[in-house]
Amino acid sequence: TPAHGGLFAISAEHDPEKREAVTEAILRIVGEIQCEGVTPDEVEKARKMTLASQIGSLATMRGQASDIGGNWNLTRNVQFTGEYLEAIQRVTPEDVRDVAARYMVERTLSVTSLNPTGTLAAASRKQETPNEAEVRRHVLSNGLTLLLREDARLPLVSVLAAFRAGTLAETDADAGISRLLTRTLLKGTTTRTAEEISGAIESAGGSIGASAGNNSVVVSAGVMRPDIGLALDIVSDVIRNPTFPEAALEVEREAQQAAIQEEEDRMMTVATKALRKVLFAGHPYARTRNGTEESVEAIDRSALEAFHRKYFVARNVVLAIYGDIDAGAMINEVEQRFGMMPEGESPFDAPPLPSPLTESAEVERFLDKKQAVVVVGYPSVDMKHPDRDALDLLDEACSDMASRFFVRIREELGLAYYVGTSQVLGLAPGAFFFYVGTSPEKAGLVERELLEEIGKLAEHGLTLEELERAKKTWLGKQKIEMQSNAAVAQVTALDELFGLGHANYEAAFRRIEHFTVEDMRAITRRYLHEKVRVVVRVLPEGAAV
Numbered sequence: 001t002p003a004h005g006g007l008f009a010i011s012a013e014h015d016p017e018k019r020e021a022v023t024e025a026i027l028r029i030v031g032e033i034q035c036e037g038v039t040p041d042e043v044e045k046a047r048k049m050t051l052a053s054q055i056g057s058l059a060t061m062r063g064q065a066s067d068i069g070g071n072w073n074l075t076r077n078v079q080f081t082g083e084y085l086e087a088i089q090r091v092t093p094e095d096v097r098d099v100a101a102r103y104m105v106e107r108t109l110s111v112t113s114l115n116p117t118g119t120l121a122a123a124s125r126k127q128e129t130p131n132e133a134e135v136r137r138h139v140l141s142n143g144l145t146l147l148l149r150e151d152a153r154l155p156l157v158s159v160l161a162a163f164r165a166g167t168l169a170e171t172d173a174d175a176g177i178s179r180l181l182t183r184t185l186l187k188g189t190t191t192r193t194a195e196e197i198s199g200a201i202e203s204a205g206g207s208i209g210a211s212a213g214n215n216s217v218v219v220s221a222g223v224m225r226p227d228i229g230l231a232l233d234i235v236s237d238v239i240r241n242p243t244f245p246e247a248a249l250e251v252e253r254e255a256q257q258a259a260i261q262e263e264e265d266r267m268m269t270v271a272t273k274a275l276r277k278v279l280f281a282g283h284p285y286a287r288t289r290n291g292t293e294e295s296v297e298a299i300d301r302s303a304l305e306a307f308h309r310k311y312f313v314a315r316n317v318v319l320a321i322y323g324d325i326d327a328g329a330m331i332n333e334v335e336q337r338f339g340m341m342p343e344g345e346s347p348f349d350a351p352p353l354p355s356p357l358t359e360s361a362e363v364e365r366f367l368d369k370k371q372a373v374v375v376v377g378y379p380s381v382d383m384k385h386p387d388r389d390a391l392d393l394l395d396e397a398c399s400d401m402a403s404r405f406f407v408r409i410r411e412e413l414g415l416a417y418y419v420g421t422s423q424v425l426g427l428a429p430g431a432f433f434f435y436v437g438t439s440p441e442k443a444g445l446v447e448r449e450l451l452e453e454i455g456k457l458a459e460h461g462l463t464l465e466e467l468e469r470a471k472k473t474w475l476g477k478q479k480i481e482m483q484s485n486a487a488v489a490q491v492t493a494l495d496e497l498f499g500l501g502h503a504n505y506e507a508a509f510r511r512i513e514h515f516t517v518e519d520m521r522a523i524t525r526r527y528l529h530e531k532v533r534v535v536v537r538v539l540p541e542g543a544a545v
Helices: 016-036 040-056 061-075 080-089 093-103 120-127 177-184 194-203 225-240 246-263 267-279 293-298 301-311 327-338 388-399 404-412 440-460 464-481 485-497 504-513 517-527
Strands: 136-139 145-150 156-164 207-212 216-224 317-323 361-367 372-379 416-424 431-438 534-540
Touching: 016 093, 016 156, 016 207, 016 485, 040 080, 040 093, 061 080, 145 327, 145 485, 156 225, 156 485, 177 207, 177 216, 177 246, 177 301, 194 207, 194 225, 207 225, 216 225, 216 485, 225 317, 225 327, 246 267, 246 293, 246 301, 267 361, 267 372, 267 416, 267 431, 267 534, 317 327, 317 485, 372 440, 388 416, 388 431, 388 464, 388 504, 388 517, 404 416, 404 431, 404 440, 431 440, 440 517, 440 534, 464 504, 464 517, 485 504
Parallel strands: 145 317, 361 534
Antiparallel strands: 136 145, 156 216, 156 317, 207 216, 372 431, 372 534, 416 431
16 A cells, blocks of 8 residues: 555564464464454554654655655655554554454465475475364353363463353443443452453463453453463453452543544444444344443443343353363363352343334434445344344355445446445344445435345345355355364354354354355345335435435
């Protein structure tokens, strides 16, 4: 960049026998950034390093001349460096996480290596016979479900605890409490300070984090094999004994409220929030994970403690420990640390259902921006529904750069900056939606083209070529994503938690393979119905479609 689409590269030099471990570690860190983001301190450090590097290059006349010439050659703007540095000042941790999730994806990943002669053949043979260890399931006396998977390829262990909670567990009054809880969960326990928690894990070369979604809260840690005891100690401690210190709560409350304010500055976020409010009126899914400024302001320490007591119980958790472990010995280790968790109850056995959408709706929002976004959404299914796999496949077929929407609207007509599809998926019925970003003067034409293409898709379904491409892409992406124990732990733990069973992801591979053109046509006719859709337009102030 900046003239054309570029590359983001991560490189390392290492001993030949460590090639796989290095690659695993790099991809694991990328995954952590995508899920957990980066800290404000990390952003500030990177910001200062970037600023120092750019300014340092301008210390000489030669450097200044090179900067001006390069700016003009690449961007036709001699002031580009200054504008770039100003833009750098506005980058937030959420921005970093968002672009990592958007661009650092497996389907566009290339891994290359330069190796000493004779070392690659052995590694290639090893890759041809990947470990396919079975997942062992064990239930503790207090009801905690434990999943174990032995994989000795690398001396790494992933520990992940998944709880039913998240947006689905919240009300208008405490919206955002799951996210605020995960922000404060690692800030101290009855026996450890926040510095002691992070310091112990980081000193072992490991990582720990917590996150909240629509239906769950997850606490995870990754360490080398010798430090598995440390990881279990700390994970059990933060799960069982958090103190939610007042000082940390205030800091994280302000950070979450700032994130809520930033949501109103992002056109896609504004559009999807408006969509959810109509599709899920009166239902928890109508709210975002951050909640509202008012609801977050009202959440105090006692509210966090009550939420923790209700949802952080043995019958509401799946604990997955995958990697270089002895599964038999691990059961006793877990029993010692987690066996005293209170049993509690499993919530959401019958999750609240959104009210059916009985007619189509249109919504317009206006922002002080120079772009426009159009989103078209439809009521969908819950994650246990038999049609869920077909909708995943449809999402894949309509999201990549070879999709009919991308080719028609962006490539052939040149109307869009971006175009694709996405889903809201959970224990309650969700949504399937199409989105497109464009210039304001093209918004009306873009909307008509988008609706026309959706209509064709609804009537005729996918072509055989589209279906086969989507299958290959989906299967390839899933297999790449599931190479690490951390990824397998998260997927299997959540599937087990939500009642799908830990083997669901493997069964999904077989289910996807069997879909036919006729199957997909039935799906598009069933769900892409113009009589129950919501069209959202986010436009610059004063604009009209």
